[in-house]
Amino acid sequence: MSELPVVVIGAGPQGLAAAAHLTERGVDAVVVERGGSAGAAVSEWGHVRLFSGWPELTDAAARRLLEPTGWTAPASGYPTGAEWVSEYLSPLADALGDRVLYGTTVTGVARQGRDKVVASGRKAQPFVVHTVDQDGRDGRILASSVIDATGTWSLPNPAGADGYPAVGETAASERISYRIPDDVFELAGSHVVVVGAGHSATHAVLRLSELARREPGTKVTWLLRRGSATNVFGGGTGDELPERAALGSRARKVIEAGVVEVVTGFRVAEFQQDGDTLTILAENGQEISGVTRVFALTGFRPDTSILREVRIELDGSLDAVAGIASEIDPNIHSCGSVGATGARQLAQPEKDLFIVGAKSYGRAPTFLALTGYEQVRSVAAHLAGDHEAADRNELVLPDTGVCGGAGGFDAEGSSCCATPSVLQIGSRPVTVG
Known part of the structure; x- marks a missing residue:
């Protein structure tokens, strides 16, 4: 499996940053994106201005990949979603080149020849990433590891207070x-x-x-x-x-x-x-x-349907990755009071499968881009065999001031x-x- 790529699902901020870190470490990466361009989900809220400034919105490995192309990191200001895409995410995707596959929807992730139930020989089998292209053609990509960075944008919560659509909500x-x-x-x-x-x-x-x-x-x-x-x-x-x-x-x-x-x-x-x-x-x-x-x-809430044939562990309250749930619980923490959440905390029962970015937070609304960049830095180091770097905490978050x-x-x-x-x-x- 060492000759197979790491498949990153989603060409958003964390997915592209993951690919940049893997590339920098000499690990072959393929980014699969269902949209026609980088940051497709971000573009849907392109009119909204972020409250994070440019220094908090770019990843270190991504900057190192981009700088030889003549790109200069914006030093200050608060971009809109559209500006984040045009001035950073699109150039980053261009720098990654043919590592990014557009118009390709992931329909499922599994172990080759094994459904979720089968335990025998499971870890020795590569991952199979099932896809559908824009013309409706099915495909399969074999992978040594999978990083799910698909976010939560596609599944907003309903207005109904109990988590289900209110009576008449669908009709209205x-x-x-x-x-x-x-x-x-x-x-x-x-x-x-x-x-x-x-x-x-x-x-x-x-x-x-x-x-x-x-x-x-x-x-x-x-x-x-x-x-x-x-x-x-x-x-x-x-x-x-x-x-x-x-x-x-x-x-x-x-x-x-x-x-x-x-x-x-x-x-x-x-x-x-x-x-x-x-x-x-x-x-x-x-x-x-x-x-x-x-x-x-x-x-929002995460859609984990593409992971139904692999073994994952999510927190029963937040739908977040179980290993980080206690660190991000919004009943306890604000955006700036969470600890580092790296490869060790993000590890799933399915070896070498990682859920990162906003999706790793499940329903918790306290996610910041900086957190995601630290996640993928740690995960990439782990997959490259640099466990000292994977365990290191390089996360420094701005405090929200809302203690509880x-x-x-x-x-x-x-x-x-x-x-x-x-x-x-x-x-x-x-x-x-």
């Missing part, structure tokens, strides 16, 4: 989007609802608040499942990523100004259609009516970083940190 799909909006002008004068408490939801609220300021009659309602808005505003001055802090600060201001209405403790149970509008019902009987459009931005991660689900104020205060938002007092 034409009025519900699971992506951050770009051009919102068509929503002028309507009632728009955002569901979710993370950075994606905050981005959407801010974009819609600009529309509400310009266009009279536009109403923006922000539904939060938790009983408090405490952690929506981030770590403030305690956040070592200034743009992430600014995101929360801007959200606080539009709420204080009454541009956006916040409803806490709202766990979506049902969508009812009434002509061209929706009524949203909560588990506790609250309801929001006259809604034209809903943006359900409640996070997600905080108490029903708490009225649970941040350990600041004394809660009360803001008057319209006629409703809301506790914030």
Whole structure:
């Protein structure tokens, strides 16, 4: 098997970085990407500006591969997703050349001649990566190892509070989007609802608040499942990523100004259609009516269907790689408080199979690009036989300032970083940190 390549699934930031590290170590790598270009998933949210600056968005081995081509690493600034692709991911994929296969969808990963049940001789068999190309033709790639860097973008969580689509959610799909909006002008004068408490939801609220300021009659309602808005505003001055802090600060201001209405403790149970509008019902009987459009931005979950014939171990709560789950639990940790998660922690029962990047975090929303780059650096070192480098921790993360991660689900104020205060938002007092 030593003559077979390492197959990397996904030509996103972590997949391409993995290939760069493997290439630098003299290990043959093949990157399989279902899209027609590098960073295809990133391109789908290309209009969104990242809160990580350029120094946190490029990988060390990737920079070393790119610099001989005349490429210069952007020194400062906060790119949009589209700029991340055009100024870094696309040049990196070009530098990797024919190691990247586009328009190729992975449909499954297995051991040659062995399904999941068969144990005899399993480790001695190469991996078989099953694929389908753009013309529908089946293919197989033999691999010594597999790195799954496919992310979670393709499987957004529903609006329903219990993890399943709410009653009527599927039927109302034409009025519900699971992506951050770009051009919102068509929503002028309507009632728009955002569901979710993370950075994606905050981005959407801010974009819609600009529309509400310009266009009279536009109403923006922000539904939060938790009983408090405490952690929506981030770590403030305690956040070592200034743009992430600014995101929360801007959200606080539009709420204080009454541009956006916040409803806490709202766990979506049902969508009812009434002509061209929706009524949203909560588990506790609250309801929001006259809604034209809903943006359900409640996070993502991993799709592990391509791994059903190999042996993997995921955490029962987070769907994250079991070996890192305790380090990334959002009930305990923020983005900056996790420890290193390298090859040793990412190892699966199926030898030489690794899940990296956002997919390794499962449903945990605390993933940062820097974490993924450290993961693939360690995994590449392990596959190259450099176990000292694989075990080394080179991860330095910027702290979020939100000490307790997600905080108490029903708490009225649970941040350990600041004394809660009360803001008057319209006629409703809301506790914030």
